[in-house]
Amino acid sequence: MQTNSNQKRSSNIDLSKMRKAFSFKPLALGVASVLLSACSGGKEEAVVFKNVNDCADALPGMAQKCEAAYKGALAEAAKTAPKYNSKNDCEYEFGRNQCQTYNSNGSSIFMPLMAGYMIGNLMSPRPYYQPMFTSYSRYSSYRNNWVGADGRNFGDSRRSKLSVSPSAFDKKPAITRTISRGGFGSSVRAKASWGSRSSGKGWGG
Amino acid sequence: MLRLPIDARKNWQQMARDYGFHFHTMHGQAYWDETAYYQFTLEQIEKDLESPTEEIHQMCLHVVDLVSKSEERLTQFAIPSDYWQAIADSWQAKEPSLYSRLDLVYDGRSPAKLLENNADTPTSLYESGFWQWLWLENNVDNNQLNKRADQFNSLQEKLVNRFKVIADYYGISYLHFACCKDTDEDRGTVQYLQDCAKEAGVDDYFVYIEDIGLAESGELTDLQDQIMSHCFKLYPWEFMQREEFGPHALKANTGWIEPIWKSILSNKALLPLLWQEFKGHPNLLPAFFESDMASMNALSDVKKWVKKPFYSREGANIDILENGKMSLSSDGPYGEEGFIYQAHTPLPKFADNYTLIGSWLVDDEAAGISVREDKSAITQDLSRYMPHIIL
Numbered sequence: 001m002q003t004n005s006n007q008k009r010s011s012n013i014d015l016s017k018m019r020k021a022f023s024f025k026p027l028a029l030g031v032a033s034v035l036l037s038a039c040s041g042g043k044e045e046a047v048v049f050k051n052v053n054d055c056a057d058a059l060p061g062m063a064q065k066c067e068a069a070y071k072g073a074l075a076e077a078a079k080t081a082p083k084y085n086s087k088n089d090c091e092y093e094f095g096r097n098q099c100q101t102y103n104s105n106g107s108s109i110f111m112p113l114m115a116g117y118m119i120g121n122l123m124s125p126r127p128y129y130q131p132m133f134t135s136y137s138r139y140s141s142y143r144n145n146w147v148g149a150d151g152r153n154f155g156d157s158r159r160s161k162l163s164v165s166p167s168a169f170d171k172k173p174a175i176t177r178t179i180s181r182g183g184f185g186s187s188v189r190a191k192a193s194w195g196s197r198s199s200g201k202g203w204g205g
Numbered sequence: 206m207l208r209l210p211i212d213a214r215k216n217w218q219q220m221a222r223d224y225g226f227h228f229h230t231m232h233g234q235a236y237w238d239e240t241a242y243y244q245f246t247l248e249q250i251e252k253d254l255e256s257p258t259e260e261i262h263q264m265c266l267h268v269v270d271l272v273s274k275s276e277e278r279l280t281q282f283a284i285p286s287d288y289w290q291a292i293a294d295s296w297q298a299k300e301p302s303l304y305s306r307l308d309l310v311y312d313g314r315s316p317a318k319l320l321e322n323n324a325d326t327p328t329s330l331y332e333s334g335f336w337q338w339l340w341l342e343n344n345v346d347n348n349q350l351n352k353r354a355d356q357f358n359s360l361q362e363k364l365v366n367r368f369k370v371i372a373d374y375y376g377i378s379y380l381h382f383a384c385c386k387d388t389d390e391d392r393g394t395v396q397y398l399q400d401c402a403k404e405a406g407v408d409d410y411f412v413y414i415e416d417i418g419l420a421e422s423g424e425l426t427d428l429q430d431q432i433m434s435h436c437f438k439l440y441p442w443e444f445m446q447r448e449e450f451g452p453h454a455l456k457a458n459t460g461w462i463e464p465i466w467k468s469i470l471s472n473k474a475l476l477p478l479l480w481q482e483f484k485g486h487p488n489l490l491p492a493f494f495e496s497d498m499a500s501m502n503a504l505s506d507v508k509k510w511v512k513k514p515f516y517s518r519e520g521a522n523i524d525i526l527e528n529g530k531m532s533l534s535s536d537g538p539y540g541e542e543g544f545i546y547q548a549h550t551p552l553p554k555f556a557d558n559y560t561l562i563g564s565w566l567v568d569d570e571a572a573g574i575s576v577r578e579d580k581s582a583i584t585q586d587l588s589r590y591m592p593h594i595i596l
Contacts (some may be wrong), residue, residue, distance in 0.1 A: 008250060008595055010574070039529040083430060105421045150429075153521065170408050171378045173431035178418030183450030184440070185415035188385050 094138025206313025324470035334360035
């Protein structure tokens with residue numbers, strides 16, 4: 001369409017990015033976003049190594065980068081790996097002897113051992129990295145697959161070369177143990193008893 | 206400023222489904238209404254709405270500065286004392302704000318008058334920033350509207366840019382988003398903001414307000430036990446400040462959007478303070494605290510006053526006082542914290558509808574308008590949203 005020289009509106013809105021059915025369940029939202037990122041293309045190469053030696057063998061002359069990325073991934077694993085209240089729960093998902101204790105404010109919780117680390121953007125001075133986990137449990141859908149801290153499945157763990165979307169290297173929130181929930185929302189429950197606000201309208205203004 | 210009829214796009218409901226606009230009809234009544242639209246001149250937009258919006262915002266920030274430094278004022282605003290220091294700190298640190306919506310009475314001729322400032326949890330964002338934009342685009346393409354038709358609406362691109370600024374300020378690459386359960390409208394608004402954040406390169410995580418958890422380390426967590434280091438909340442500060450996790454909202458060191466200093470602006474005690482500081486400003490209506498009846502009575506030319514609770518949304522608990530008598534009132538759950546009185550100014554009428562302008566700000570820049578219509582003189586949550594053009 002024709003545009004004014006002093007137009008008062010956004011000149012360009014990407015419709016394709018807005019075409020999306022809202023879903024009101026977080027799980028389904030996750031599915032939608034995976035599908036979306038799948039169509040946006042832009043894959044990049046990444047390599048998974050089981051340890052520093054693996055990495056240094058494969059990448060001669062890059063031992064220092066291998067070491068730095070490994071340490072970074074370990075620290076990231078402690079922060080972002082899924083945490084479990086009991087060793088049993090953790091081993092149910094990741095397999096026997098695949099879990100370690102994690103000390104959180106004096107009490108012990110459990111998280112999977114880092115099984116490897118994924119490196120991307122290898123040629124840059126600061127490659128990206130991300131901790132990777134795998135499961136040996138026959139009860140788990142992650143069995144023999146590479147899995148990220150947020151549960152993203154990267155496929156067969158015998159493969160080391162992966163093609164991933166750039167978001168695979170995004171920083172993730174740290175995981176901790178929650179001791180209580182439901183401390184927000186009571187005002188809404190109190191005020192919702194008034195009127196016919198049972199559906200649709202919200203608490204914004 | 207004209208109200209003009211137009212044919213609704215034949216496929217708009219299907220498009221609404223495709224784009225995820227699920228709250229266009231609420232309680233069995235139309236909320237989005239495209240059987241008519243409002244037309245403004247560029248001069249009306251620029252002189253009467255855009256500039257005053259930014260000026261009013263600056264006056265509001267002046268009041269924030271004043272109130273955040275005064276225990277007496279904070280008490281008068283009914284803000285719990287546990288939060289005073291946090292408000293002062295957040296204001297001093299200039300914690301970044303995302304957006305606001307000013308509700309204005311405007312008839313196309315007289316100066317726009319500020320009714321209130323929705324500074325903390327404004328909704329109708331998606332339909333303003335995206336959906337009415339799409340309506341214009343479609344109708345221009347279909348030759349239903351003049352090719353030169355424009356719209357005052359840079360909301361989406363300003364929101365995306367603002368998310369970049371906020372991410373830089375906090376040094377973050379991801380952000381949590383939260384709203385209450387069981388409301389399509391709030392969830393839709395937040396999803397839209399998540400989309401804008403993603404567009405800005407910020408990863409988004411969602412949690413319902415009711416599901417937010419407290420970690421043993423004192424941080425707040427989402428349902429996946431992920432620490433919420435920064436969070437956009439479509440949930441009023443005045444609620445949070447009175448709830449069990451309220452103190453943790455501060456102790457957890459979560460960076461909040463909107464920041465806590467905005468609890469001064471979303472409070473209707475703002476209105477008498479604005480009048481005190483900028484008495485006679487063409488975009489302000491006389492307003493007083495309940496305790497200041499003497500000043501109200503001294504303004505003998507004002508015959509009608511509107512009594513509003515400090516905290517209320519969408520026209521709830523509003524009374525109109527005429528010659529000392531209540532003439533029209535709306536029900537609602539608000540009012541326990543106190544009331545203010547604001548001089549009544551009638552909403553303009555267009556074809557039997559009372560019309561209210563919502564004027565958007567992203568940070569401190571005017572970013573567009575929304576038009577709401579109601580059959581009743583108090584705009585309630587069932588008022589209809591109408592698109593607009595500039596020609």
